[in-house]
Amino acid sequence: MIVVKVGGSAGIDYDAVCADLAARVQAGERFVLVHGGSGETNRIAEALGHPPRFVTSPSGYTSRFTDRQTLEIFEMVYCGKMNKGIVERLQRHGVNAVGLSGLDGRIFEGRHKDSVRAVENGKVKVLRGDHTGTVERVNTHLIELLLDSGYLPVLTPPAASYEGVAINVDGDRAAAALATALHADALLLLSNVPGLLRAYPDERSLIPRIPAHDVEAYLEFAQDRMKKKVLGAAEAVAGGVRRVIFGDARAGQPISAALAGQGTVVE
Numbered sequence: 001m002i003v004v005k006v007g008g009s010a011g012i013d014y015d016a017v018c019a020d021l022a023a024r025v026q027a028g029e030r031f032v033l034v035h036g037g038s039g040e041t042n043r044i045a046e047a048l049g050h051p052p053r054f055v056t057s058p059s060g061y062t063s064r065f066t067d068r069q070t071l072e073i074f075e076m077v078y079c080g081k082m083n084k085g086i087v088e089r090l091q092r093h094g095v096n097a098v099g100l101s102g103l104d105g106r107i108f109e110g111r112h113k114d115s116v117r118a119v120e121n122g123k124v125k126v127l128r129g130d131h132t133g134t135v136e137r138v139n140t141h142l143i144e145l146l147l148d149s150g151y152l153p154v155l156t157p158p159a160a161s162y163e164g165v166a167i168n169v170d171g172d173r174a175a176a177a178l179a180t181a182l183h184a185d186a187l188l189l190l191s192n193v194p195g196l197l198r199a200y201p202d203e204r205s206l207i208p209r210i211p212a213h214d215v216e217a218y219l220e221f222a223q224d225r226m227k228k229k230v231l232g233a234a235e236a237v238a239g240g241v242r243r244v245i246f247g248d249a250r251a252g253q254p255i256s257a258a259l260a261g262q263g264t265v266v267e
């Protein structure tokens with residue numbers, strides 16, 4: 001079983017990802033796909049007159065401040081346009097994909113964090129009305145039912161809070177929790193970069209290997225949103241996933257290339 005998370009940044013080639021995935025599914029491999037949608041969400045939020053707001057925590061992590069209106073735009077894009085676009089591509093390749101959010105069947109569950117500490121103009125502020133959280137529990141029953149019946153699950157945030165409220169969660173860390181819960185052999189985190197770069201954005205500075213016991217030491221190379229990927233990788237290996245690969249989803253056969261060892265391999 002392999003969990004693939006494909007991001008939502010500009011430049012990702014979903015046709016390439018879906019064609020590669022379909023061929024491998026048809027050859028008999030088991031996959032679950034998780035996806036993001038940040039680039040398109042930013043674009044649509046701007047167009048709807050409710051531009052995105054990113055906040056940076058005192059420890060340096062960047063996240064989307066998700067008020068109710070942002071959550072609804074987020075759902076339109078992630079669960080609607082992005083999810084159905086991927087399901088449609090897979091269906092065209094003859095794979096019976098089923099698109100679900102973490103809310104559906106409570107696949108992804110976690111605590112709702114209503115307030116966030118953010119550094120703005122050098123000062124720490126507490127912002128309320130945030131619909132975010134972190135996946136703490138993965139309910140795999142529905143996914144296993146689908147897999148056992150020959151469907152390919154295509155999952156996306158948001159998650160469900162314990163009270164049943166939709167919460168925006170990081171897709172990379174959700175995929176890491178999923179890979180752990182499913183005892184996956186590998187977790188692929190595919191995005192619009194060749195892997196983890198030592199000197200971002202210089203693509204020649206790709207870090208090819210990271211020892212599994214030392215992932216957190218590599219957080220220093222990751223800026224802003226890449227930090228969550230490195231954290232997700234650390235969580236997955238701590239959860240028993242033997243291999244995590246940061247791979248390139250911009251062209252070619254992104255899944256096969258990552259499984260062949262291209263990108264940054266954590267093991």
Ligand SMILES: Nc1ncnc2c1ncn2[C@@H]1O[C@H](COP(=O)(O)OP(=O)(O)OP(=O)(O)O)[C@@H](O)[C@H]1O
Nearest residue numbers: 007008009036037038191197200221222223225226
């Ligand atoms: N050291 C680094 N190596 C590689 N990329 C980095 C590094 N530091 C920061 N980045 C940035 O991290 C980005 C990838 O993270 P991001 O969360 O934007 O992608 P995603 O997974 O495609 O999106 P989504 O949130 O929609 O799932 C890259 O596009 C790059 O700009």
